[in-house]
Amino acid sequence: MNHQNSLGSFQLGADLSGKRIVVAMSGGVDSSVVAALAARTGAETIGVTLQLYDHGSAVKRAGACCAGQDIRDARAVADKLGIAHYVFDHESQFRESVIDHFADEYMAGRTPIPCVRCNMGVKFTDLFRLAKELGADCLATGHYVRRVEGAGGAELHRAFDPARDQSYFLFATTQDQLDYLRFPLGDLPKPQVREIAAELGLIVANKPDSQDICFVPDGDYASVVRKIRPDADTGGDIVHIDGRVLGEHKGLIHYTVGQRKGLELGGQPVPLYVVRLDAAKQQVIVGPRAALAVQAARIVDGNWLADVQGQPLMAKVRSMAKPVPAQMDGEWLRFDTPEHGVAPGQAAVFYAGDRVLGGGWIEETEAVELNLAAA
Template identity: 80%
Template sequence: MIENITATDFQLGPNLTGKRIVVAMSGGVDSSVVAALAAQSGAETIGVTLQLYDHGSAVKRAGSCCAGQDIRDARAVADRLGIMHYVFDHESQFRNSVIDHFADEYLRGRTPIPCVRCNMGVKFTDLFRLAKELGADCLATGHYVRRVEGVDGPELHRALDPARDQSYFLFATTSEQLDYLRFPLGAMPKPQVREIAQQLGLVVANKPDSQDICFVPEGDYASVVRKIRPEADSDGPILDLHGQELGRHRGLIHYTVGQRRGLEIGGLAEPLYVVRLDPERQAVIVGPKRALAVSAARLVEPNWLGKVQGRKVMAKVRSLAKPVTATLEGEWLRFEAEEYGVAPGQAAVLYEGDRVLGGGWIEETLGVMTAEAA
């Protein structure tokens, strides 16, 4: 299988002799296989791992990354491949730019995506600097996306395997970064990646994939937020759309837009859902499912990789959501049909076919019921 991989997969020309590739190694099977492909291409290959956190639970947790056992796995793979491997301590930067932001967003009644923030900041920004300081011709990662040469330069495209595609989490990749990045796994199915790892006898060949948020043991994000911001457990009222109190909640961090379970409100004529979170009143606002429908979302901090204004595009407003038709008018993304589950703090990523045109952070939404009432 590995014999079919050529130097051109790194898009540095047909011959990589004399070239240098830095590979971001998280300790998982994907980045380990990228390092193997780079090493067998003829280029000088250097593995770099950022230590991002190291609490006791993460060290023992299968499917985490960039800590404890994962760093040891990355080093073992590098030794097996005969390549240089460096570990850089970025724990304080990761805490300040990702973990603290994650906690603060929940206190603001928003639903954060720390994986995007990590890619935007600590991973890509710092890895870029390190790779260039090491004199690398490119930085290769194990992300499942494709870099395609277009008429106006490199473009970001979905992975060929839709089940593995990570393009939603990479919408903030800039054109300058994309020019330097390489994604050799974007055209591969996961079984092929594992087969390569097994052929080479890599210790991570059967290692489980990363799950949930890497720095949250057992998926219990509320405990992480409580540890960083103890005030996050403050209770408050559960209000209907008219401001009537229906019950009490146990802290905003336990609720997200669209949630139905866990409200513990009895005697209702119809199911109620979390419509929004109001941190100023420490209130959870609930309403019927119809109240979740939105007609538009305002985007901030955008990153565009193609023309989007005034065009019909396909918009993805959650990582697992199906893309829907929408048009960007200024800051407002207007949906062709009402959309559900659009939450401030999440990202809206725009596509044209398989190409990622960019995206932005959802700052606020325009509810269908609100517009009808007006």
């Protein structure tokens, strides 16, 4: 199999001898293949793994990353490739910047995205610094995005494989980071990545992909929040948008905007959805699906890779949502047509074609005026 197209994506010149590449190795197949491709360029390759949480709690977990068995897998791959491998303990930083923030956001009635916080903090900022300290010419990762050299410098683009594209989670990548980062897998479909791993005899060739939230066992995020914030199960009222109290909830952490299941409100004339969460009053506000319609969202803490003001763009407001037409007007993202299920705490990421223009955090939303009698 010819991997030259992948090797070219390191973009350090035709002859990489004398160059040094640091590869972020999580112990999965993607980052392992990146390490293998880097080593094959002739550049000195160094694998770096960040231990992000306790070995013991994750060593037997399938679909985890950055702990236990995954660290051993990364080391085994590095040994097979004949490259140096270092493990750095960043557990306390990860707990403070990602896990604690995750719990606090749920307690505040918001819907967090810990993977973005991890990428913009522990993974990119800290790995960026470590790679620089190691004298590397670039830092390579196994993310499925593309780095394209444009007229104004490096640009971030969606991956070739839309099913694997991770650009939504990397919107907070700064221009300085993008100049230094490399994403060799951005042009490859996942099956080909596994083929490369198998061809090279890497033990992780058939290893399952990691789950999105690595520190949440079995998808039970409420148990994680309860462990960190024991008062997370404080109940309160479920209130219709017309002011009627319809029932009681068992804690805001169990609900997200757009949720329908689990409300346990029988006998209602129409299906009800979570419209918003009021942490100050400990209330879950519900209403018909029409009440989820949002015409605008206020965006804060933006990271901009291009100008987005006053021009048509495509906005993605949930990781699994399709981008929709919108415009930025100051701090406000205004949708061309009403969008449903826009939740504070989530990210809004902006695109022009495949190019990522930047993004920010949804702080609040502006609902479409609703006629309750008609709804």
